[in-house]
Amino acid sequence: MVLNNYRENVRGYLEAIVRPLARAGVTPNQITVLGLLISLTGAYFFYRGEQVIAALVLLFGSLIDALDGTLARLTGKTSRFGAFLDSTFDRISDGAVLFGIALGNLADWRVAFIAFMGSYLVSYERCRAELAGSGRLAVGIAERAERLLIIIITALFGYVEYGVYAVAILSWITVLQRLYAAYQRLRE
Numbered sequence: 680m681v682l683n684n685y686r687e688n689v690r691g692y693l694e695a696i697v698r699p700l701a702r703a704g705v706t707p708n709q710i711t712v713l714g715l716l717i718s719l720t721g722a723y724f725f726y727r728g729e730q731v732i733a734a735l736v737l738l739f740g741s742l743i744d745a746l747d748g749t750l751a752r753l754t755g756k757t758s759r760f761g762a763f764l765d766s767t768f769d770r771i772s773d774g775a776v777l778f779g780i781a782l783g784n785l786a787d788w789r790v791a792f793i794a795f796m797g798s799y800l801v802s803y804e805r806c807r808a809e810l811a812g813s814g815r816l817a818v819g820i821a822e823r824a825e826r827l828l829i830i831i832i833t834a835l836f837g838y839v840e841y842g843v844y845a846v847a848i849l850s851w852i853t854v855l856q857r858l859y860a861a862y863q864r865l866r867e
């Protein structure tokens with residue numbers, strides 16, 4: 680919730696980046712696919728134990744992830760499939776990053792698994808509750824932007840292990856926060 684509030688502050692910069700792309704005829708879905716490929720590359724660097732490079736690649740991948748939606752909105756090309764593709768690729772990226780960290784022995788695989796379950800549940804809860812009519816359930820201390828930034832910053836300093844611990848704990852707190860919010864909005 681916290682970082683999502685800053686979307687408006689960076690919108691102008693993101694639009695400046697996508698304008699030439701729009702002129703070149705690049706489509707939002709192409710950017711979405713590129714974003715996934717970059718995130719998978721970041722995951723690969725984690726697997727190789729190169730956490731600083733992985734962090735920089737993931738940071739770049741996050742920028743690309745912000746550009747697809749920006750391009751879609753700027754050119755009036757938002758689509759329901761694009762939204763679905765973006766969310767689906769977010770899940771693949773989230774899973775691949777934690778898998779890469781675990782495979783690369785950068786963190787205890789059991790903690791990575793708990794972080795993985797928590798991360799997926801947070802996003803699933805939002806999707807399922809919104810489908811049930813809760814309205815926008817962007818609630819909780821560790822939404823995707825926070826989780827990603829924790830991994831990126833700790834990896835930049837060579838301590839991604841602690842990032843995984845933090846995501847494991849904070850994502851499960853968010854699971855409880857969303858459970859409670861959904862209960863309040865959907866109980867009757």
Ligand SMILES: CC(C)CCC[C@@H](C)CCC[C@@H](C)CCC[C@@H](C)CCOC[C@@H](COP(=O)(O)OP(=O)(O)OC[C@H]1O[C@@H](n2ccc(N)nc2=O)[C@H](O)[C@@H]1O)OCC[C@H](C)CCC[C@H](C)CCC[C@H](C)CCCC(C)C
Pocket residue numbers: 682683685686689707708709711735736738739741742744745746747748749751752756757758759760761762764765823824825827828831832835
């Ligand atoms: C090589 C590197 C060094 C390069 C560095 C570049 C930097 C300038 C990086 C800046 C990145 C910054 C913009 C984002 C960082 C936050 C990131 C860690 C968190 C994850 O970000 C996710 C991102 C995008 O989310 P979504 O995909 O959900 O949103 P959209 O795509 O916009 O919209 C989806 C929506 O669009 C439609 N659509 C989409 C796709 C498609 N194909 N068709 C479509 O129609 C559809 O309607 C969909 O529903 O979130 C971005 C916003 C973010 C939350 C804002 C955070 C701002 C914060 C102040 C940034 C601080 C970060 C700081 C630069 C980090 C540096 C710190 C350092 C110590 C690491």
Ligand SMILES: O=P([O-])([O-])O[C@@H]1[C@@H](O)[C@H](O)[C@@H](O)[C@H](O)[C@@H]1O
Pocket residue numbers: 765766769798801802805806821822823824
């Ligand atoms: O923040 P979170 O809910 O864990 O994760 C998600 C968002 O960040 C993402 O952009 C959206 O497309 C997903 O469907 C999901 O809701």
Ligand SMILES: [Mg+2]
Pocket residue numbers: 743744745746747748765
């Ligand atoms: Mg996006």
Ligand SMILES: [Mg+2]
Pocket residue numbers: 744765766768769
């Ligand atoms: Mg995305």
